[in-house]
Amino acid sequence: MHHFRYTGQKLHCESVDLAAVAQLHGTPTYVYSAQTITDNYRRLAASLAGLDVQICYAMKANSNLAVLRLFSNLGAAFDLVSGGELRRVVAAGGDAGRSVFAGVGKTEAEIRLALQTGVFGFHVESEPELARINHVAGQLGRKAPIAIRINPDVDAKTHAKITTGKSENKFGIPLEHAAEAYAAAAKYPHLEIKGVQMHIGSQLTSAAPFVEAVAKVVPFALRLKQDYGITYFSVGGGIGIVYQDALASGDAGWWSAKSEGERPLTPEAYGAALAPLLAPLGLKILLEPGRFLVGNAGVLLSRVEYLKRGAARNFLVLDAAMNDLVRPAMYEAYHEVVPLLRDSARPALKADLVGPICESGDCFAKDRTLQTVGEGELVAFLSAGAYGYTMASRYNTRPMAAEVLVSGSRFELVNARENFDAMVSGEKIPGFLST
Numbered sequence: 001m002h003h004f005r006y007t008g009q010k011l012h013c014e015s016v017d018l019a020a021v022a023q024l025h026g027t028p029t030y031v032y033s034a035q036t037i038t039d040n041y042r043r044l045a046a047s048l049a050g051l052d053v054q055i056c057y058a059m060k061a062n063s064n065l066a067v068l069r070l071f072s073n074l075g076a077a078f079d080l081v082s083g084g085e086l087r088r089v090v091a092a093g094g095d096a097g098r099s100v101f102a103g104v105g106k107t108e109a110e111i112r113l114a115l116q117t118g119v120f121g122f123h124v125e126s127e128p129e130l131a132r133i134n135h136v137a138g139q140l141g142r143k144a145p146i147a148i149r150i151n152p153d154v155d156a157k158t159h160a161k162i163t164t165g166k167s168e169n170k171f172g173i174p175l176e177h178a179a180e181a182y183a184a185a186a187k188y189p190h191l192e193i194k195g196v197q198m199h200i201g202s203q204l205t206s207a208a209p210f211v212e213a214v215a216k217v218v219p220f221a222l223r224l225k226q227d228y229g230i231t232y233f234s235v236g237g238g239i240g241i242v243y244q245d246a247l248a249s250g251d252a253g254w255w256s257a258k259s260e261g262e263r264p265l266t267p268e269a270y271g272a273a274l275a276p277l278l279a280p281l282g283l284k285i286l287l288e289p290g291r292f293l294v295g296n297a298g299v300l301l302s303r304v305e306y307l308k309r310g311a312a313r314n315f316l317v318l319d320a321a322m323n324d325l326v327r328p329a330m331y332e333a334y335h336e337v338v339p340l341l342r343d344s345a346r347p348a349l350k351a352d353l354v355g356p357i358c359e360s361g362d363c364f365a366k367d368r369t370l371q372t373v374g375e376g377e378l379v380a381f382l383s384a385g386a387y388g389y390t391m392a393s394r395y396n397t398r399p400m401a402a403e404v405l406v407s408g409s410r411f412e413l414v415n416a417r418e419n420f421d422a423m424v425s426g427e428k429i430p431g432f433l434s435t
């Protein structure tokens with residue numbers, strides 16, 4: 001479920017007319033629905049209700065401070081991957097002490113910051129990282145809580161750039177070497193073994209790979225509980241969302257009847273598949289969902305600059321570009337694009353949807369059919385709440401987009417559009433060029 005739908009002809013987010021948001025704050029602008037995030041969070045928590053579950057929202061999906069505060073108010077902790085993300089948790093008033101620090105390349109400075117701030121666990125990806133965390137913890141006279149990420153060598157059957165649980169990926173330690181890694185960890189005086197972790201990939205649309213991976217790791221987790229007294233098992237994130245027919249998925253339940261090819265996993269199916277495997281462990285279960293919680297809770301509003309009609313092809317040139325939403329260019333991702341003003345009297349238009357950037361790759365969709373829209377009219381990219389703003393760049397000296405949070409009939413700018421001075425504020429012309 002999500003809360004984007006037409007009321008009459010106008011696309012609304014909850015009770016807010018999205019055209020009014022564009023009018024006030026311009027485009028391109030990301031708009032997030034607080035109610036959708038809240039519903040997603042509660043629904044996932046309920047799916048594993050019998051277990052001791054701690055949801056650590058994978059904030060790399062959307063790390064706006066207002067979004068983080070909303071999650072914190074809901075009782076979420078965070079899965080973070082950099083010192084910058086840790087500082088965001090603190091800035092948003094989130095609970096770092098219940099949050100976990102993941103990533104293959106933690107620097108000494110980041111480890112120090114995490115130890116000083118206090119985190120629930122470091123999710124360790126290699127033996128050299130164990131040595132480094134032990135070293136920094138020793139310098140600070142602390143013990144670092146750790147869990148080792150196991151790579152269960154399971155094919156998540158998702159896009160190659162977002163699969164992480166195969167042996168050829170850079171992530172984690174293979175199950176067959178994991179016992180040695182834990183034995184090594186146990187010898188370090190400044191490490192405290194607290195858990196075990198896995199994460200096999202993103203945008204998974206079936207429970208089967210999760211089940212396969214969890215079933216592989218469960219016997220090992222039981223051994224770790226006996227040998228080292230671990231207290232938690234993090235099963236990672238990765239639950240997929242609807243991208244095709246995303247609008248219909250709001251009304252028709254989790255997926256629309258039309259989207260035969262894409263029937264994302266419901267949280268209920270996810271919970272029902274995993275609970276029987278996880279319950280007998282008697283461990284705290286950490287979930288690290290990112291996309292599932294925020295993906296369908298956000299849209300990117302954009303204005304049509306030109307409708308360029310050609311003999312072979314039409315091009316709808318938008319004011320949003322690959323720098324604002326890189327998923328289509330980077331992952332060949334599909335985003336549904338709909339007009340803010342629906343007018344069934346208008347003919348359909350078949351066009352390539354493109355941005356203004358000087359790259360052929362700056363294309364959101366080829367041969368897309370949608371209602372005809374013309375210069376100055378507004379459209380929304382749906383399911384843009386995850387890996388949208390956080391992956392944006394300033395390519396072509398385009399400022400970072402604005403972000404707005406909606407709650408009921410209220411909306412507020414939660415990140416102003418960047419201005420030119422801010423964009424170049426760190427740059428300077430060196431003295432040796434100034435004459």
Ligand SMILES: *Cc1c(COP(=O)(O)O)cnc(C)c1O
Nearest residue numbers: 058199202237238288289290291
């Ligand atoms: C990216 C990531 C997640 C979140 O993935 P989603 O597909 O957005 O749910 C969770 N855990 C780890 C370790 C990650 O790297």
